[in-house]
Amino acid sequence: MQVEESIKTWGQLSGNDTNDLDDLIAVKPLNRAAIGIRAVLLALAALTVYALSTIDYRSVDVYTAAADTVSNFKLMFLQPYSHRFSLWEAFYEVLITLGLAFLTTLFGAAVALFLGLLAAQNLAPKPVTNLIKGFVAFIRAVPTILWVLIFAVAAGLGSAAAVIGMTFHSISYLTKAYSESFEDLNADVIEALTASGANWWQIVFQAVIPSSVTYLLSWTFLRFEINFANAVAMGAAAGAAGIGFDLFMAGEYYFDLREVGLITYLILGFAVLLETCSTTMKAGFQKK
Amino acid sequence: MQADIFVKRRNRSLLFFALLAVLTAGSIVITQYDVLKGFTSIFNAFYWGITNFYPDAGSLEKLPDILVKLRETVLMSIASTTVAAVFALFLALAGSRTTSINSAFSIASRGMASLFRNIPLVAWAMVLMLAFSQSPLTGYLALFFGSFGFLSRAFIETIDEVGSNPVEALQATGAGYFHIIFQAVLPSGMPQMISWLLYMIETNIRDATLVGILTGTGIGFAFQMYYHRFDYHAASLVVILIVITVIVIESVSNMIRRVIL
Numbered sequence: 001m002q003v004e005e006s007i008k009t010w011g012q013l014s015g016n017d018t019n020d021l022d023d024l025i026a027v028k029p030l031n032r033a034a035i036g037i038r039a040v041l042l043a044l045a046a047l048t049v050y051a052l053s054t055i056d057y058r059s060v061d062v063y064t065a066a067a068d069t070v071s072n073f074k075l076m077f078l079q080p081y082s083h084r085f086s087l088w089e090a091f092y093e094v095l096i097t098l099g100l101a102f103l104t105t106l107f108g109a110a111v112a113l114f115l116g117l118l119a120a121q122n123l124a125p126k127p128v129t130n131l132i133k134g135f136v137a138f139i140r141a142v143p144t145i146l147w148v149l150i151f152a153v154a155a156g157l158g159s160a161a162a163v164i165g166m167t168f169h170s171i172s173y174l175t176k177a178y179s180e181s182f183e184d185l186n187a188d189v190i191e192a193l194t195a196s197g198a199n200w201w202q203i204v205f206q207a208v209i210p211s212s213v214t215y216l217l218s219w220t221f222l223r224f225e226i227n228f229a230n231a232v233a234m235g236a237a238a239g240a241a242g243i244g245f246d247l248f249m250a251g252e253y254y255f256d257l258r259e260v261g262l263i264t265y266l267i268l269g270f271a272v273l274l275e276t277c278s279t280t281m282k283a284g285f286q287k288k
Numbered sequence: 289m290q291a292d293i294f295v296k297r298r299n300r301s302l303l304f305f306a307l308l309a310v311l312t313a314g315s316i317v318i319t320q321y322d323v324l325k326g327f328t329s330i331f332n333a334f335y336w337g338i339t340n341f342y343p344d345a346g347s348l349e350k351l352p353d354i355l356v357k358l359r360e361t362v363l364m365s366i367a368s369t370t371v372a373a374v375f376a377l378f379l380a381l382a383g384s385r386t387t388s389i390n391s392a393f394s395i396a397s398r399g400m401a402s403l404f405r406n407i408p409l410v411a412w413a414m415v416l417m418l419a420f421s422q423s424p425l426t427g428y429l430a431l432f433f434g435s436f437g438f439l440s441r442a443f444i445e446t447i448d449e450v451g452s453n454p455v456e457a458l459q460a461t462g463a464g465y466f467h468i469i470f471q472a473v474l475p476s477g478m479p480q481m482i483s484w485l486l487y488m489i490e491t492n493i494r495d496a497t498l499v500g501i502l503t504g505t506g507i508g509f510a511f512q513m514y515y516h517r518f519d520y521h522a523a524s525l526v527v528i529l530i531v532i533t534v535i536v537i538e539s540v541s542n543m544i545r546r547v548i549l
Contacts, residue, residue: 032547033479033547033548033549036544036547036548037478037479037482037548040482040486040544040548041482044366044370044485045370047363047366047367047370048366048367048370048371050363051363051364051366051367052367054360054363055364055424055425055428056423056424057425059421059422059423060420060421060423060425062425064419065419065420065421065425066419068418068419069415069416069418069419069420072415072418072419073415076415095318096318096319098315099314099315099316099318099319099321100315100319100321102311102312102315103312103315103316103319103321106308106312137535137538138531138535140534141494141530141531141534141535141538142527142530142531142534143494143495143497143498143530144494144498145497145498145501145508146497146511146527146530149511149515150333150337150341150527151329151330151333153333153336153520154329154332154333154335154336155325155326155329155332155333158320159319159320159321159322160321160322160325160326160329161329163319163321163326164326164329164330164333229408229409232408232410233408233409233410233498236410236414236502237410237498237501237502241319241320242319244408244410247408247410247411247414248410248414248502251410251411251414251415251417251418252414252417252502255418257415257418260411260414260415263411264407264408264411267406267407267408267411268403268406268407271406271408272402272406275402275406
């Protein structure tokens with residue numbers, strides 16, 4: 001009540017004669033964004049209901065399968081055990097997967113650094129940036145596994161196809177991330193350097209890269225984390241080496257859930273370790 | 289003094305590149321990666337792609353079958369992401385510092401989000417495959433668990449970013465827990481959350497291919513079938529359709545983002 005009165009007086013003071021609260025407190029109309037949000041939510045809900053109603057449930061008894069899954073998970077996580085390899089061998093397989101992820105990230109970062117410079121709107125002419133962005137969008141649209149399998153025809157299954165195929169995705173992801181970091185650079189800096197007669201390479205190496213190096217590193221490490229997960233998946237689906245292949249063999253050929261559990265724990269451990277590293281790194285850079 | 293800085297900087301970058309070189313050499317040895325073969329295979333693959341990997345007249349007859357599988361996969365990705373988002377929202381509300389009831393709750397939900405996110409998609413697919421066999425539900429559930437973990441973390445961060453100020457302001461006026469959630473947290477976080485949801489749908493359509501290859505469902509299965517039969521013309525048609533789908537969905541969600549953000 002008090003609040004209403006004070007608003008009324010305030011309204012009168014400012015020369016507004018209406019005593020109507022609605023005129024004073026701006027009621028937000030249903031704007032474009034709000035309508036958009038509602039439309040999206042409705043559309044997604046409708047699509048979901050439709051999709052769930054069209055799934056063919058006849059081929060599987062959902063309740064038995066769900067119960068089976070729960071007991072499978074129990075076996076997997078409560079009694080992990082390895083039958084076919086020692087813990088050291090399993091650890092070595094994880095190292096292979098890490099190695100695949102590292103090579104992929106390194107090659108991807110090297111190529112993406114140049115593509116990123118060419119895709120940054122403040123460093124390259126517009127036709128070039130559009131060309132690179134289109135190229136990168138196309139690469140990203142093809143799933144990683146398909147890149148790997150397509151390269152496997154030429155290079156044979158194994159680490160070569162896996163590394164080259166996964167590098168494609170790293171290039172597209174990092175080019176996007178790098179070019180956005182480069183575009184954050186203040187336009188004045190480039191102008192000042194251009195005025196002092198610096199050429200393109202000098203601008204890039206003296207201003208652009210040094211000022212964005214921390215972002216570049218944290219994006220690259222984030223990609224390393226993603227590549228580790230990818231390398232596991234490629235090992236399983238494309239027969240590339242590493243822990244993913246063992247996971248696939250244990251699950252799909254030997255139906256050995258206890259071994260699947262052990263491998264999952266190992267992967268989980270490394271993934272959490274990488275995630276912690278990347279969050280600490282990001283926090284450290286933000287502090288600087 | 290000035291010179292010192294440059295020496296220090298040079299030494300630091302030398303150390304960085306030396307470390308990088310050692311790690312690279314180590315990785316090449318461990319993974320038995322054949323550097324020469326790796327790089328020459330890029331050209332071989334392009335040559336092979338141009339000469340063999342294109343749809344021909346025969347593969348166009350398989351178009352209706354492929355389109356049915358593609359539709360199934362797209363619908364499945366959307367459904368699993370949306371349902372996962374609903375569950376993730378509850379977990380995120382319990383996990384975020386601004387909205388959680390107490391800190392033990394918050395730590396437990398963050399741990400759960402991290403666990404679900406880091407268990408590889410392959411492991412989900414494999415375990416579900418044993419019980420659900422080759423049914424569309426296997427792919428649906430595998431994508432669901434993966435999305436659930438990722439979206440929980442994204443939503444927790446979004447809610448944290450909304451900040452404690454509006455929440456505190458509402459608390460001061462005596463608003464209850466649900467009022468705070470529905471009047472402050474959800475409205476201000478919603479655009480960002482929908483953006484994450486759309487991103488997850490894009491990712492899931494790509495991941496659905498991988499899950500499909502592992503569990504024998506959807507578009508991934510179609511690709512694998514043609515690939516193993518050396519029917520590369522039909523396989524290339526599958527790839528082209530996936531690319532078109534992903535690009536269309538990406539541009540639709542970018543359009544939506546421009547409107548709501």
